[in-house]
Amino acid sequence: NAGVTQTPKFQVLKTxxxxxxxxxxxxxxxxxxxxxxxxxxxxxLIYYSASEGxxxxxxxxxxxxxxxxxxxxxxxxxxxxxxSQTSVYFCASSEDFEELSFGPGTRLTVx
Amino acid sequence: xxxxxxxxxxxxVPEGATVAFNCTYSNSASQSFFWYRQDCRKEPKLLMSVYSxxxxxxxxxxxxxxxxxYISLLIRDSKLSDSATYLCVVNGGKLIFGQGTELSVKP
Numbered sequence: 001n002a003g004v005t006q007t008p009k010f011q012v013l014k015t016x017x018x019x020x021x022x023x024x025x026x027x028x029x030x031x032x033x034x035x036x037x038x039x040x041x042x043x044x045l046i047y048y049s050a051s052e053g054x055x056x057x058x059x060x061x062x063x064x065x066x067x068x069x070x071x072x073x074x075x076x077x078x079x080x081x082x083x084s085q086t087s088v089y090f091c092a093s094s095e096d097f098e099e100l101s102f103g104p105g106t107r108l109t110v111x
Numbered sequence: 112x113x114x115x116x117x118x119x120x121x122x123x124v125p126e127g128a129t130v131a132f133n134c135t136y137s138n139s140a141s142q143s144f145f146w147y148r149q150d151c152r153k154e155p156k157l158l159m160s161v162y163s164x165x166x167x168x169x170x171x172x173x174x175x176x177x178x179x180x181y182i183s184l185l186i187r188d189s190k191l192s193d194s195a196t197y198l199c200v201v202n203g204g205k206l207i208f209g210q211g212t213e214l215s216v217k218p
Binding site for chain 1: 114117119142143145147152153154155156157160198200202204205206207208209210211
């Protein structure tokens with residue numbers, strides 16, 4: 001089992017560009033999450049999906065959109081990237097808000 | 112006020128020391144609680160769940176105090192390999208992290 005996979009691992013964008021971060025899990029988990037982590041801070045919840053077909057805002061949703069494509073996949077889109085979105089992005093999944101399994105992260109720099 | 116708060120540290124302790132971290136939460140309806148460990152900004156890994164009755168796993172003990180709305184993590188006989196950032200997570204309908212507490216264990 002691959003667990004939780006994320007692509008890309010690294011990305012550099014210019015201000016105003018758009019991109020989609022991909023996440024997939026093969027553990028048949030119902031819930032999936034997107035977090036961002038900035039230096040000196042913990043993980044902040046951007047969006048989550050409690051189950052296939054539902055998505056909800058987390059702590060810091062502004063500037064992002066998500067799609068729960070199916071039970072396996074949960075993507076995060078930046079429509080117009082800003083330098084404040086420079087961060088490490090972690091995708092995670094869990095069975096009903098229990099133990100989180102994380103992907104390896106995407107390191108995004110917006111110039 | 113943040114939903115979940117931790118003392119960011121850093122905590123610098125010698126090998127063999129006992130160290131304790133606290134984490135407070137604001138949502139009294141929170142259902143489940145966890146401690147995660149993160150090394151060098153890699154992905155966090157589950158250290159232990161926190162049960163109402165408290166639980167122990169080797170040198171690690173986690174406790175929950177619902178009345179005062181905090182959870183704690185006690186590490187006994189610290190090892191160099193315990194150096195990491197420790198993150199508490201609270202489930203109040205969504206999984207919210209504290210900002211993490213950095214621990215550095217020195218020889």
